[in-house]
Amino acid sequence: MNSLFTYTDASTDTEARRVSVVVPVLLDASYDYLVPDDLDVEPGSFVLVPFGSQQRIGVVWDRLDEGASKVDVAKLKPIIATLDVPLLPTISLRFVEWVARYTLTPRGMVLRLTMGAPQAFEPEKPRFGVRLAGPEPARMTDGRRRVLEVASDELIRAKGALAAEAAVGIGVVDGLVKAGTLVQVEIAARKPLRPQPDFAQPDFQGDQVAAVHALQAAVDAANYNVTLLDGVTGSGKTEVYFEAVARALEAGRQVLILLPEIALTGQFVARFEERFGVPPVEWHSGVAAAERGRNWRAVGEGEARVVVGARSSLFLPFRDLGLIVVDEEHDSSFKQEDRVIYQCRDMAIVRASLGEAAVVLASATPSIESHVNARSGRYRHARLTERYSEAELPTIEAIDLKVNAPERGSWLSPILVEALKETHAAGQQSLLFLNRRGYAPLTLCRSCGHRLNCPQCSAWLVEHRFRERLTCHHCGFFIPVPEHCPKCGDRQSLVACGPGVERIAEEVKERFPELRTALMSSDLITGVRGMRELLAKISGGEVDLIIGTQIVAKGHHFPNLATVGVVDGDLGLGMADPRAAERTFQVLHQVTGRAGRAHVKGRGFVQTHLPEHPAMESIVTGDRDAFLDYEIATRQAALMPPFGRLAALVISAKSQPAAEVFARTVARSSPRARAVEVLGPAEAPLAVVRGRYRYRILVKATRDIDLQAFIRAWLAGLPKTKGDLRLVVDIDPYSFL
Ligand code: ADP
Ligand code: ZN
Numbered sequence: 001m002n003s004l005f006t007y008t009d010a011s012t013d014t015e016a017r018r019v020s021v022v023v024p025v026l027l028d029a030s031y032d033y034l035v036p037d038d039l040d041v042e043p044g045s046f047v048l049v050p051f052g053s054q055q056r057i058g059v060v061w062d063r064l065d066e067g068a069s070k071v072d073v074a075k076l077k078p079i080i081a082t083l084d085v086p087l088l089p090t091i092s093l094r095f096v097e098w099v100a101r102y103t104l105t106p107r108g109m110v111l112r113l114t115m116g117a118p119q120a121f122e123p124e125k126p127r128f129g130v131r132l133a134g135p136e137p138a139r140m141t142d143g144r145r146r147v148l149e150v151a152s153d154e155l156i157r158a159k160g161a162l163a164a165e166a167a168v169g170i171g172v173v174d175g176l177v178k179a180g181t182l183v184q185v186e187i188a189a190r191k192p193l194r195p196q197p198d199f200a201q202p203d204f205q206g207d208q209v210a211a212v213h214a215l216q217a218a219v220d221a222a223n224y225n226v227t228l229l230d231g232v233t234g235s236g237k238t239e240v241y242f243e244a245v246a247r248a249l250e251a252g253r254q255v256l257i258l259l260p261e262i263a264l265t266g267q268f269v270a271r272f273e274e275r276f277g278v279p280p281v282e283w284h285s286g287v288a289a290a291e292r293g294r295n296w297r298a299v300g301e302g303e304a305r306v307v308v309g310a311r312s313s314l315f316l317p318f319r320d321l322g323l324i325v326v327d328e329e330h331d332s333s334f335k336q337e338d339r340v341i342y343q344c345r346d347m348a349i350v351r352a353s354l355g356e357a358a359v360v361l362a363s364a365t366p367s368i369e370s371h372v373n374a375r376s377g378r379y380r381h382a383r384l385t386e387r388y389s390e391a392e393l394p395t396i397e398a399i400d401l402k403v404n405a406p407e408r409g410s411w412l413s414p415i416l417v418e419a420l421k422e423t424h425a426a427g428q429q430s431l432l433f434l435n436r437r438g439y440a441p442l443t444l445c446r447s448c449g450h451r452l453n454c455p456q457c458s459a460w461l462v463e464h465r466f467r468e469r470l471t472c473h474h475c476g477f478f479i480p481v482p483e484h485c486p487k488c489g490d491r492q493s494l495v496a497c498g499p500g501v502e503r504i505a506e507e508v509k510e511r512f513p514e515l516r517t518a519l520m521s522s523d524l525i526t527g528v529r530g531m532r533e534l535l536a537k538i539s540g541g542e543v544d545l546i547i548g549t550q551i552v553a554k555g556h557h558f559p560n561l562a563t564v565g566v567v568d569g570d571l572g573l574g575m576a577d578p579r580a581a582e583r584t585f586q587v588l589h590q591v592t593g594r595a596g597r598a599h600v601k602g603r604g605f606v607q608t609h610l611p612e613h614p615a616m617e618s619i620v621t622g623d624r625d626a627f628l629d630y631e632i633a634t635r636q637a638a639l640m641p642p643f644g645r646l647a648a649l650v651i652s653a654k655s656q657p658a659a660e661v662f663a664r665t666v667a668r669s670s671p672r673a674r675a676v677e678v679l680g681p682a683e684a685p686l687a688v689v690r691g692r693y694r695y696r697i698l699v700k701a702t703r704d705i706d707l708q709a710f711i712r713a714w715l716a717g718l719p720k721t722k723g724d725l726r727l728v729v730d731i732d733p734y735s736f737l
Contacts, residue, residue: 086300253322
């Protein structure tokens with residue numbers, strides 16, 4: 001494995017004690033260090049090294065940098081210590097290099113993604129629990145009695161858990177420790193429980209059977225392969241890919257299930273537990289720091305068998321990853337847009353190919369990229385064409401707003417209002433979808449026509465009536481809702497234009513005061529926990545009508561939801577974005593697919609000004625292939641992904657002329673190559689963000705071009721960026737703003 005040099009040779013040959021270390025900072029290079037005689041290091045060891053004036057944790061690499069100038073051994077600084085954590089596996093080293101090369105990001109920055117749990121690198125603090133041991137306390141209270149009842153099984157519990165179970169404050173437990181009735185004992189570090197592959201296997205029906213076999217075979221092959229699990233909403237994709245998970249577990253390999261962050265709700269974890277007997281190991285922003293640290297170690301030790309996580313879990317130090325499931329694979333939130341700019345679904349496929357793993361891409365509306373790969377035979381294709389059990393797909397109707405306009409000052413057309421009434425009368429739930437947070441996207445002065453803008457971005461301020469603020473959705477700037485127009489000073493001349501979800505909620509309250517409503521929007525729901533609570537309420541029938549943004553479109557299963565209304569089906573169409581039609585189709589399909597997933601018959605209504613658009617027609621007729629054929633042909637003709645390759649160069653600076661001049665210099669210095677087009681620079685649609693002026697250059701190439709090599713050569717010939725000038729490379733861009 002390590003042919004270049006030996007690490008552990010304790011001979012007097014000091015050259016043999018030289019190792020290369022990569023440090024998680026904005027640098028591509030590795031640095032050589034000396035291994036002191038009393039330390040053992042291997043490729044992948046986490047080590048503490050002197051770095052400039054600081055000490056940093058880095059990783060011992062298994063290759064020397066080619067062509068790097070070699071510091072004389074005598075001058076090397078020694079490694080300070082090796083850390084007592086699992087090694088970073090060789091596959092992870094290769095993966096870091098691969099992602100760095102592909103995304104044109106310094107290797108240190110990608111390495112940093114593998115170290116996303118600072119607490120994993122600190123010694124674990126011992127944790128204490130309490131157990132019943134001594135005599136009853138002299139003074140007895142109701143609270144104390146409840147604690148003693150719970151503790152009577154003599155199990156060890158954390159203090160907080162015991163207090164919660166007995167419904168007392170933690171002080172009551174502390175009191176009993178003081179009295180000697182409870183004793184403190186150290187809790188051994190908790191190992192994740194092992195999921196049981198055969199805990200509760202369901203019976204499969206119809207085309208589920210063939211899909212299960214296909215996925216089992218893919219895992220059994222024990223090599224790299226990709227299967228597109230393409231099934232209509234409610235067809236049982238999760239149940240089906242759980243069988244692939246079971247198979248990988250039986251083979252003793254680890255599994256990663258990637259979900260869009262927002263779908264990481266209690267529902268999924270509960271379903272996993274029903275199927276495998278224990279909850280999975282979770283990895284996302286809602287996991288507390290200490291638990292993150294424990295989970296990171298458990299993955300590296302191979303103890304964590306199944307990880308359910310968001311994007312960054314792809315960089316965990318898996319020892320033997322046999323299967324990666326990417327659920328909702330089409331979801332554009334898999335594209336990370338800052339620091340290391342990468343498409344998680346695509347990198348999951350790379351990770352699998354490096355480690356002989358199978359990949360399952362699951363979706364009801366797979367991306368055009370995945371469809372093309374399935375049609376060409378590069379991916380296997382498993383299809384589920386029917387909903388499970390009696391559930392039928394909803395019927396979808398387009399409401400042409402040119403014909404059925406809402407009344408003045410209202411946003412819901414009479415047809416939709418009628419449908420909501422009927423649904424409620426039948427004791428069923430409805431959902432109104434609008435992908436716009438806040439109350440109104442624009443505030444305007446009736447007297448002078450002034451529009452309220454963000455002072456640092458080229459964007460309107462969005463009114464959030466609930467928080468009584470006008471907010472910029474790009475930089476977070478906000479002001480209280482003003483009483484006077486800031487331009488002409490008129491009082492009460494400001495009017496809200498257009499709807500956001502809060503305004504729809506207001507209309508619903510006026511029309512249907514008797515309905516119990518829930519407003520779901522990322523700015524109103526804080527964290528995974530708040531989301532879980534709200535979802536439980538909805539499933540439990542405590543809500544009649546849900547009003548929500550994007551976050552309700554994904555993955556949720558509400559058995560009693562019968563009617564879905566899309567307030568504005570045209571949002572997202574008509575932007576200068578090659579994936580706009582695809583995304584609109586996916587969102588409309590997903591959100592209307594929430595209706596009628598169990599015993600109730602589902603109906604979907606889409607309000608639109610463009611009923612004749614191919615994306616809209618396919619939604620209504622349910623003829624997905626018609627849309628795919630149209631969209632694939634369009635992309636092929638324009639050499640858009642996946643038929644051609646794209647990269648964006650985004651140049652920004654605090655001064656508009658500086659940004660523009662540099663953008664022109666960049667464009668002018670591009671190497672000439674057959675089959676590569678350099679378009680721009682153009683002012684970005686979002687021309688100013690946080691006070692920075694932005695220009696974009698789009699690079700378009702045919703598939704056979706090594707786009708990264710082209711851009712690398714280009715950047716190498718540019719003058720160094722000075723001052724606050726910034727140039728960001730976005731390979732395979734998803735955002736064109
Ligand atoms: P999808 O992910 O395709 O939208 P789900 O996996 O969520 O579909 O399945 C929809 C519902 O049908 C869920 O409640 C699921 O538990 C149930 N279901 C699907 N297949 C089966 C099966 N074979 N046996 C029992 N329940 C099933
Ligand atoms: Zn702003």
